[in-house]
Amino acid sequence: MYKFTYSVYRRPFRQPLTTSHGKWEIREGIIIQLTDPSGRSELGEIAPIPWFGSESIDRSIEWCQQVGDNINTDKIYRIPDELPACQFGFGSALTAFDLSRSSTLAPHFELSGLLPAGAAAIAQLPALVRRGYSTFKWKIGVLPIVQEEAIWRQLLVDLPIDAKLRLDANGGLTQTTAERWLEICSAEARIEFIEQPLAPAEIERTIALAARYHTPIALDESVATFDRIQAAHARGWRGIYVIKPGIAGFPWRLAKFITRHQLDVVFSAVMETKVGTAAAWRLAADLKISRSLGFGVEDWFDDDL
Ligand SMILES: O=C(O)CCC(=O)c1ccccc1C(=O)O
Ligand SMILES: [Mg+2]
The missing domain is CATH 3.20.20.120 (Enolase-like C-terminal domain)
Structure with missing residues (x-):
């Protein structure tokens, strides 16, 4: 069982991101935090793009709201496929508990x-x-x-x-x-x-x-x-x-x-x-x-x- 909290963020782009889908001006997402019984916390991020095929930010927030103050692994595994950004956010927070502290440092990439x-x-x-x-x-x-x-x-x-x-x-x-x-x-x-x-x-x-x-x-x-x-x-x-x-x-x-x-x-x-x-x-x-x-x-x- 994990203690669960989340916060919604809004980040305006410096200049709108223009694609053939149109202009995107503000990125809205959610940072989630899971805390295990020993007191260790890990973060996850839910950052949907509805015009790309994921759920909307509103659906993600609704899902976080119905979770309540606690969540277990079973409930995470059962996040439906209609909520792929939620699956990633909760799933990656969960797997972070399996890593030692040093291995969570970002490696170097091109x-x-x-x-x-x-x-x-x-x-x-x-x-x-x-x-x-x-x-x-x-x-x-x-x-x-x-x-x-x-x-x-x-x-x-x-x-x-x-x-x-x-x-x-x-x-x-x-x-x-x-x-x-x-x-x-x-x-x-x-x-x-x-x-x-x-x-x-x-x-x-x-x-x-x-x-x-x-x-x-x-x-x-x-x-x-x-x-x-x-x-x-x-x-x-x-x-x-x-x-x-x-x-x-x-x-x-x-x-x-x-x-x-x-x-x-x-x-x-x-x-x-x-x-x-x-x-x-x-x-x-x-x-x-x-x-x-x-x-x-x-x-x-x-x-x-
Ligand atoms: O993939 C990249 O290099 C940058 C990210 C990017 O292009 C992108 C970012 C947000 C939404 C859609 C796209 C895209 O690849 O179409
Ligand atoms: Mg692309």
Whole structure:
């Protein structure tokens, strides 16, 4: 039995996070604390993204409210699959009790720096290069393709020769614009992958696209939650999986599936605080994930949570 407390936070982004889904201005989430009978406490974070396929913040708060002052492991294991961010928050707090204090220190990882959408990326890139980043992500499918293509060309001029660029369409391309991006990228070895070119349901069409072009394709929205990861694998996806542990359910279940099927994985932020980040990085270390983590997002908030 654990004593349970929680607090809801609101963090405004320094500038709104613009994707092909629209603008995101404030990250709301929950920090939970479990305390065992010996008095040891561990934290967990619930940081949902409803427009990505997780529960809403209101559903998460409701779930925390009905828990009451105490919770046991059985009740945690029974958090329903409709609440994947709650499963991750409670699940990672629970597994933290199995670790010694020193092993909860964050190991060192290569991070991918998240650039702002549009032309602002050109201005931002040099600062991130100076800070040591060598992998970057830029959002596409936000502006008309002719404009984005021009910005992309300038980004490649400024990108160090040994650096890598990820292009994230957030499902916002059509068959025609996806083919156009794959064509122009095929002559450019520094493109690590194009992420989620087509709508989340279009897995078969994405498999067909991946077979025709040299540039690797990653799925993100299509594999946002644990059931979607399983479904995409069952439908034959063997490309890259961008996984946001923060909304992918129980960490032990995710780890087992990635290992069993030897998935090629990129871990990615849900714009969580250090609490959720530490839990995701522990999982990345356990799984020995080699691709740069999509957690280079420190510039996106003014605070230091
Ligand atoms: O993965 C990264 O590199 C940064 C995180 C990121 O891009 C992101 C952050 C919040 C919501 C959606 C996304 C996304 O990958 O689409
Ligand atoms: Mg993405």
